[in-house]
Amino acid sequence: DWNARWALELPSQPSGELRYLDLVRAWYEPLWRSGVAVDFVRPDADLSAYRLVLAPNLYLVDDTGAANLAAYTGRGGTLAVGFHSGAVDENCHVRLGGYPGAFRDVLGVRSDEPFPLLPGQRIALSGAVPDGATGTLWSERLRPEGAEEVAAYADGPPPAFGRGDPHLAALDGVPAVTRHAYGTGTAWYLATLPDPATLAALLDRIRTEAGVEPVRTAPDGxxxxxxxxxxxxxxxxxxxxxxxxxxxxxxxxxxxxxxxxxxxxxxxxxxxxxxxxxxxxx
Structure with missing residues (x-):
């Protein structure tokens, strides 16, 4: 979505490190390596043919697109949404009531404050993720409102960052990845950008639960x-x-x-x- 890309990269963002295509590539690469065919479609497109829809970031989304994604999920689809999504409408006006704005109901979560990470900074993750899992680029204080916790922030930043940020340390135990039953479908929320191995493991789980398999088993590359x-x-x-x-x-x-x-x-x-x-x- 061109408008979402443009809005995410405005200089008014909480972090200057947010790049729309970087997030799309980060989610796309493990699917490509797994041999999973991917289409690129608009948020308001007909999604009925898809078992799984991924939105690595939709900071900006209009009511039609948000309603379309929610309806798709409610009818039995699987939706996975990345952090800092649904925050503003098509006029870049902030949606009131807490984040992730337009997607709060379908995702079953509410966030009241983001904590962007510095370049190179990581925050540990625990739960149903690989050992040593970390989040990068972004974190936020998330509260489930019907969603189940899949992974949580395990602590503040690693010791390499000195005393660390007390706000990030306060995220210890706060959900970082959630899963929510919505209608007859399922909605996932990733409130950080996991390291590549962790993101690949999460996307493997998400697509497998959705019944999405590789086109053909093939060697790496x-x-x-x-x-x-x-x-x-x-x-x-x-x-x-x-x-x-x-x-x-x-x-x-x-x-x-x-x-x-x-x-x-x-x-x-x-x-x-x-x-x-x-x-x-x-």
């Missing part, structure tokens, strides 16, 4: 994307690793760049590409 046609699927395999790979494909499939029919698998040479047509109903 091999990208697999599927496009559906009326009579066949088209599987694009790109080797970024430089090692090549063998991938299973459907019986009767054809590798279109060579025109050869496969025998249940396709081999991609190091740094190469394969395009496989898989007939339906075979």
């Amino acid at each position: 091999v990208e697999v994307v599927r496009r559906r046609g009326p009579e066949a699927d088209y599987v694009f395999v790109i080797d970024h690793s430089g090692r090549g790979a063998d991938l299973p494909v459907a019986p009767g499939a054809t590798e279109l760049l060579t025109g050869k029919e496969t025998a249940g698998s396709v081999t991609v040479a190091p740094g190469d590409v394969a395009v496989v047509r898989e007939p339906r109903g075979r």
